[in-house]
Amino acid sequence: MTDEHPPSTLPLRRAYTFWAPIYDALIDNRATRRVRQRSIELLRDWGGKRVLLIGVGSGLDLPFLPYDGTYTGIDITPAMLERARRRAQRWGCPIRLMKGNAMSLPFDDDEFDRIVMHLILAVVPDPARALCEAARVLRPGGEILILDKFLRPGQRAPLRRALNVLTRRLATRTDVVFEDTLAQCPGPTLVHDEPAFLGGWFRHIILRKE
Numbered sequence: 001m002t003d004e005h006p007p008s009t010l011p012l013r014r015a016y017t018f019w020a021p022i023y024d025a026l027i028d029n030r031a032t033r034r035v036r037q038r039s040i041e042l043l044r045d046w047g048g049k050r051v052l053l054i055g056v057g058s059g060l061d062l063p064f065l066p067y068d069g070t071y072t073g074i075d076i077t078p079a080m081l082e083r084a085r086r087r088a089q090r091w092g093c094p095i096r097l098m099k100g101n102a103m104s105l106p107f108d109d110d111e112f113d114r115i116v117m118h119l120i121l122a123v124v125p126d127p128a129r130a131l132c133e134a135a136r137v138l139r140p141g142g143e144i145l146i147l148d149k150f151l152r153p154g155q156r157a158p159l160r161r162a163l164n165v166l167t168r169r170l171a172t173r174t175d176v177v178f179e180d181t182l183a184q185c186p187g188p189t190l191v192h193d194e195p196a197f198l199g200g201w202f203r204h205i206i207l208r209k210e
């Protein structure tokens with residue numbers, strides 16, 4: 001997308017090193033599990049697919065994946081990756097886990113059939129860059145599965161925009177407009193968009209690379 005260096009990952013790496021021991025206790029519950037499962041089930045035929053999970057975190061998606069795909073998970077925070085490694089072992093999930101930056105992916109073009117971006121696009125400081133990187137490593141015809149919180153174009157949401165100043169370095173952004181992000185990334189097109197959680201603040205989105 002650009003030759004400039006991506007923004008620093010250090011603040012979020014520090015933040016998620018702090019959150020790692022309590023992340024599951026904060027995030028994982030019956031409602032969020034249902035939302036994850038719904039997201040994964042939106043796409044069929046995982047068998048034999050090369051799947052990349054960007055910002056895999058502690059691996060909360062792993063129990064929902066059909067284990068006949070080839071999985072790779074990346075994250076910038078070693079403490080989160082360690083939790084994902086333990087979860088993968090517990091569930092017998094065959095996944096290659098590695099450190100990597102969503103805004104500068106360590107993969108070749110067209111390397112994956114499917115990309116899972118759960119709670120990462122609205123986390124990174126440059127979502128458009130992360131989305132373009134995902135599109136770059138996705139093969140033509142492949143899909144990007146997104147689950148995250150987005151504002152709608154023109155939505156004022158003053159509280160969320162104000163909160164963003166605080167939250168963007170601590171955990172996540174709250175001011176990302178999905179449509180603006182997609183507009184900066186030529187290639188993938190929107191094929192599905194449905195409300196997921198909290199009155200549609202969180203959305204299930206599928207993009208396809210034509």
Ligand SMILES: C[S@@+](CC[C@H](N)C(=O)[O-])C[C@H]1O[C@@H](n2cnc3c(N)ncnc32)[C@H](O)[C@@H]1O
Nearest residue numbers: 012016055056057075076077080101102118119
């Ligand atoms: C909100 S958590 C989501 C984790 C997981 N996807 C989930 O659904 O539970 C965000 C994750 O993104 C990781 N992360 C933040 N910035 C990143 C970046 N630039 N590249 C890769 N991972 C990043 C954090 O370490 C953290 O594990």
